[in-house]
Amino acid sequence: MLETSARLLRLLSLLQSKREWASADLAERLDVAVRTVRRDVERLRSLGYPVHSSPGVAGGYRLGAGASLPPLLLDDEEAVAVAVGLRTAAGGTVTGIEETSLRALAKLEQVLPARLRHRVNALQTHTLPIIREGPTVDPETLTRIAAACRDREQLRFDYTDHHGESSVRQAEPYNLVSRGRRWYLVGWDTDRRDWRTYRADRIHPRTPNGPHFPPRDLPATDIAKWVEIRIGRDMWPIAAKIRINAPASAIEGRTSGIVTPINENTCELLLRGDDLGLIGITVCFLDVDFEVLEPPELKDHLRRLARRLL
Numbered sequence: 001m002l003e004t005s006a007r008l009l010r011l012l013s014l015l016q017s018k019r020e021w022a023s024a025d026l027a028e029r030l031d032v033a034v035r036t037v038r039r040d041v042e043r044l045r046s047l048g049y050p051v052h053s054s055p056g057v058a059g060g061y062r063l064g065a066g067a068s069l070p071p072l073l074l075d076d077e078e079a080v081a082v083a084v085g086l087r088t089a090a091g092g093t094v095t096g097i098e099e100t101s102l103r104a105l106a107k108l109e110q111v112l113p114a115r116l117r118h119r120v121n122a123l124q125t126h127t128l129p130i131i132r133e134g135p136t137v138d139p140e141t142l143t144r145i146a147a148a149c150r151d152r153e154q155l156r157f158d159y160t161d162h163h164g165e166s167s168v169r170q171a172e173p174y175n176l177v178s179r180g181r182r183w184y185l186v187g188w189d190t191d192r193r194d195w196r197t198y199r200a201d202r203i204h205p206r207t208p209n210g211p212h213f214p215p216r217d218l219p220a221t222d223i224a225k226w227v228e229i230r231i232g233r234d235m236w237p238i239a240a241k242i243r244i245n246a247p248a249s250a251i252e253g254r255t256s257g258i259v260t261p262i263n264e265n266t267c268e269l270l271l272r273g274d275d276l277g278l279i280g281i282t283v284c285f286l287d288v289d290f291e292v293l294e295p296p297e298l299k300d301h302l303r304r305l306a307r308r309l310l
Helices: 004-017 023-030 034-046 076-089 097-111 114-125 139-151 223-235 276-285 296-309
Strands: 051-053 060-063 155-160 166-179 182-189 194-199 203-205 238-244 258-263 266-273 290-294
Touching: 004 023, 004 034, 004 060, 023 034, 023 060, 034 051, 076 097, 076 114, 139 166, 139 203, 166 194, 166 223, 182 223, 194 223, 238 276, 266 276, 276 296, 290 296
Parallel strands: none
Antiparallel strands: 051 060, 155 166, 155 203, 166 182, 182 194, 238 266, 238 290, 258 266
């Protein structure tokens, strides 16, 4: 039988691993009587852990949220994952998160066993991030947007577009999407009656939020991919559609374009960019037969390129 202190740690670990436990199941796991479980739960409560109980013969316990954050128990893999995540966040895209992440990381690494600290340090030592300059997002803005998505409340906010022009927007928020070093809000613009994406670093929420709204059908099953397509469309003025005489499986992963199968031997490739020459070279590098469907300017460019090469 475990000593009291070790048993309390084991009980806390069990409560953190599952939403709800029956008293009898906890007693069996700890190899004690049900009344001992009750006493141990009271000890945890006295230490600040909000352990809720349900009455009855089949009553049980669950760990709830309290007024303050009590200590957490992490297994080896969880501790490594949190440490790596904090180190990554120290170079993140949320304003002020770098210092907060470093403080939390210092506390965690202080208590990490040597074997785990070695794993974390090895991964960090041999991982080189690519540092890119770019705007960051106020964490309060992100949490307000996320809360509005969760609570299905309309957002009212000032928004600065890519031309630097400001306007007041009202939207039904649904998802936050992280892409590279940018955060995007996907929402239904109530004035424009259309789905829109908004750069989170350009959003300045107004108080209070608007009324609750019933959920709509999303514009796509894969919202992250939908955002990727929307961003590509807005950023790059040239859209080239090319029929490829090869199966989609032979093209996917070799280009940043969108590949759509036509049949088992043919697919369509959508490429976006701001330079016909780069788009043409990209297609040539695929080393397969193809036919340009649009735009006509790309056809003319490739004809001139072919004559020059000949």
